[in-house]
Amino acid sequence: MSNISLSDVRKAYTKSAPPAVDRLNLEIPKSDFLCLLGPSGCGKTTTLRMIAGLEHPTEGSITVGGNTLVSVEDGVYVPADKRNMGLVFQNYALWPHMSVAQNVEFGLKLRKTGKAERDRIVAKVLEKLGIARYRDRLPSQLSGGQQQRVALARMLALKPDVILLDEPLSNLDAKLRLEMRAELKRIHQEIGATVVFVTHDQWEAMTLATTIAVMSEGELQQLGTPDDIYERPANRFVAEFVGNLPINIIELGEGTKGPLTDWARALLAPLALPQPAGSVGIRPESVQLVSQAEGETRPARVIDIVPTGGSWIVELAVDTDSFHAITPQAPQVTPGGMVGLSVAHEHLHIFDAAGNRAQTP
């Protein structure tokens, strides 16, 4: 029942500056693992903080599990300390003067939980997160990964309805990231709470989330599964933001011309689109490289080949335009040689003149 709903939420810090968040409508089903993804300054952290109650919206309403927490029109505002939200800060925000156990216990004390019960819960969550032996240490005596576990334990001890995470993996090294990713997934499955987290890191978003909300300049760009976001970006911003290597965008608007544009127009011609396309995006990984220029392919010169461990980035020149491809096998050419390009129709991301995804027939 604990679905989160944001409707027409707007947050403007000052009257003159553009709002940090604008016209945000978001429905988060119960037990969802939702990621707010976007570049820095897109309003994702502000959104998270508004759900937690650390910022108040200028307009709109927020309900959680049927309870209205914020409604500007109806004069409802539940302060942060009265919402049962488990927030984990990016830098963990452990209280430096309290031991690990005291950090975890603090919220329980505030709820007037009995001493025996407190001890039981603290022992249980510390055990669950594998940090029981550090219970009497101060946060300054712990490593970054251990501190994050304490922050998680502190949050879990209160059995929150909603878990909010601010860049949960960004401060960790590669090995710990994998470990903590598994940990977060396990926690999510175990307690079934709704999780909302923010990140600017698409790897973090793709690997953790069941749903991703891509934001830019305070507005929601697309809401969907990781597959949706990657395979069917709703607009050019999403297409360009998501993907390890930036997507190749080919402008098709009126008056544009050039070798790539001509090629793309030829590719689109058989599709008989209802209206002319504004641009088309081709992911580097969906480009097929053929060794000889033949048939449907477009010849291109190989400028450089960059091995990235398991795959190869191929920098190409289509006459005067540059283009990128990623191949899972080492290309059988050397820089300076010619290859042929081909792209399957289903891998063409077609956008209208406004940059929104065009309906393909």
Added chain:
Amino acid sequence: MTRFGRNLYQARVHNQDPTTLIGIGLVVLFCYLIAAPVVLLLMDAFLVQFADQVRAQQAMGEATLYYINRVFFSAISQDVFWRPLLHTALIALCAIVLALAVGLPLGWLISRTDLPGRKWFSTALIVPYMLPSWTFALAWMTLFKNRTTGGSASWMESLGFAPPDWLAYGFLPITLILALHYTPFVILLFGNALRQFDSSLEDAARSVGASGGTIAGKIILPLMLPSLVSAATLIFAKCLGDFGVTYILGVPVGFDVLATSLFRAISTNQTGMSALLALTIVVLGSFSILIDMYLLKEARRFVVIGSKGSMNRVTRLGGWRLPAFGFAGLVFVISAFIPLMALFLTTVMKVPGVFSPENFTLEFWVGTGLGTVALQQGILLTPEFWRATWNTLWIVGVASLGAGFLGLIVGYVVARTEVKAVALFLRQVTFLPYLVPGIAFAAAYLSMFAVQRGPVPALYGTPIILVLAIMADQMPFASRAGISSMMQLGRDPEEAARNVGAGFLKRLTAVVMPIQKGALVSGVLLPFISGIKGLSLVVVLAVPGTDVLTTYALRLVDYGMAQASNAVMLMICVIAFGGTMLVQRLTKSKLSDGLGGN
């Protein structure tokens, strides 16, 4: 309905966090405790006072230039203003030159050389600054005074040498004492600047072929200049407000500076004139502070982006080690050892300066039936002494507790409030007493609290006025400490507490206060030490019933009781020195960080 809803929403949002409300409360409080007295002082200087109605030929309360005429242009202006101004300027100038001459080499020796006992000296040479400046005036009196002022004999007299007046009183000893007292300023500021100096800049100069002299003159000196000017302006501001030294060594022979002239005007109830004199000191003090702030801002342009090159390079003194050691040792002996020993030995001698065994006695500490007018028993048996000690501890204690907590709350509000105007005003109003020398601030407090105002009765003669004045006077340091520690704290720990359900008070008491424990301790202790030492503020506001140790010591000086006043002075020194060391130990900080206190 929606308008009502929106208003309700705004009210609920603001209601969750009373920070701004507390801020507004603080604004009102400091308007009352700091701004109002200073404004009243300003008005007193330009409105006819009750006693001056006939001479000014105007009714009480009318605007007047009478006091301007009287202070700056009348027949007495020479005595009340111009000559004291000249004295003040000369003393400050000479003290600055002398302090720089002694302090610069010492600052360099301590920060950048292999001087023997460098670490010990870095504390020992700062001792004069930890003690009240007029400690050394008392010591000087003990050693050099002559029959011009009477009282018990000085050491010089006992040794059969009558010091001439120019050596015993006035310009020479006052300048010397102030110079020695403020030399630590130069040592600390210059030494710190040298220590932070990036020695890779020297290397760079050397690599393009600069000689040692060129490096010193063209690279180091220009970069050090701001710290030197800063030290000089600080010393100027301090000399301007220094009251005790001249009161002891100048006033008995008619040698006045601005601070003592102001004190005389206050103690003879010339309200209008004292207000104007106080304002003059404030204006001069503000100028020096503004110059200092401007130069510090300029200096920031020079900030060299930090690098690992800022390591401390030690210059080997070689054959100069011993002479350098001798120099540092000599400065210590003159500026700390001799004065304190002289004070101490006087208290255990019947006739000062006579070193024969039967002359030594403990009767000034614990004796009975001394037969002098002012003091019948040894100081430790005198009830007035214990009363003064008790007064000092509780008055200064309450004031510094207040200052420490208020400072932290000011810091909290300044760091957290969304209303920038409140933050800005609090910053400025709590800084205001810094521009007002103690004696002028005391004058302002008299303007404000000597009469009944609204529901508040006249507070003069009560300990409350002392508590309030000392607390307000310490706010610049307390609030600056509070603001900087709250700024460093960041919002996260508090927001985390909010998230687990802690309300405002709980966050303050369970999270903010415990984290800021260290800042709070030093925010209370530093004002306490400063308040114990302080004289110029309390000398105006204390009456015999509310004597604190400093005013009690001064009263004993007035009675000519050298031994007793020295004994009290030693007690003050012990508390001040011990407290300073305690703070340094507790906060693991250097005195230089808190530089600028009294």
